[in-house]
Amino acid sequence: MAADRDRENRPEQRTPRFRLDQPRPPRNKILPDYDPEAFGRLSERIARFLGTGRFIVWMTVVIIMWVVWNIAAPDHLRFDQYPFIFLTLMLSLQASYAAPLILLAQNRQDDRDRVNLEQDRKQNERSIADTEYLTREIASLRMGLGEVATRDWIRSELQDLVKELEEQRAVFPSERSRGSDVGDR
Numbered sequence: 086m087a088a089d090r091d092r093e094n095r096p097e098q099r100t101p102r103f104r105l106d107q108p109r110p111p112r113n114k115i116l117p118d119y120d121p122e123a124f125g126r127l128s129e130r131i132a133r134f135l136g137t138g139r140f141i142v143w144m145t146v147v148i149i150m151w152v153v154w155n156i157a158a159p160d161h162l163r164f165d166q167y168p169f170i171f172l173t174l175m176l177s178l179q180a181s182y183a184a185p186l187i188l189l190a191q192n193r194q195d196d197r198d199r200v201n202l203e204q205d206r207k208q209n210e211r212s213i214a215d216t217e218y219l220t221r222e223i224a225s226l227r228m229g230l231g232e233v234a235t236r237d238w239i240r241s242e243l244q245d246l247v248k249e250l251e252e253q254r255a256v257f258p259s260e261r262s263r264g265s266d267v268g269d270r
Contacts, residue, residue: 125193132190135183148172 103109134140151172155165165171 125189128186129190129193131183132187135187148176 151165152169155163155167155169155172
């Protein structure tokens, strides 16, 4: 009995258990993994190249060389006879790959445009809110300034007071003629 317990406690004899605190090892997949962003960037570069004049020039040069070679070369070196069926097949293959790559690049551009449009919309909403806030603040300042004494108003009030004092001096002349201020203290 003791020997059986020792066998059960040995790590090499136990059945393997999965630890719950650690992630499971990855399983073998049938399809290979690929980075969709890397594939998207590659498709954009290809689509960008397909939309240039350089591509059209190179494609024209290749087609002209293909046709000239298959017309002017000796018979045993020609690989595509006059109807140029192989050339047609190659151009169809190129077009069949170019179209989905261009569509993928356009979809990625649409996604970027959608994100930029959403950011612009949010920025416009913030700008409108800020403008409305500033408008309300300016209006409240204008209303408050209507009750605040301005420099011109104070100046006119002071001038009115000076005129009033001069009128009172004219009506009540000073009783002291010497100008001493002893009695004022």
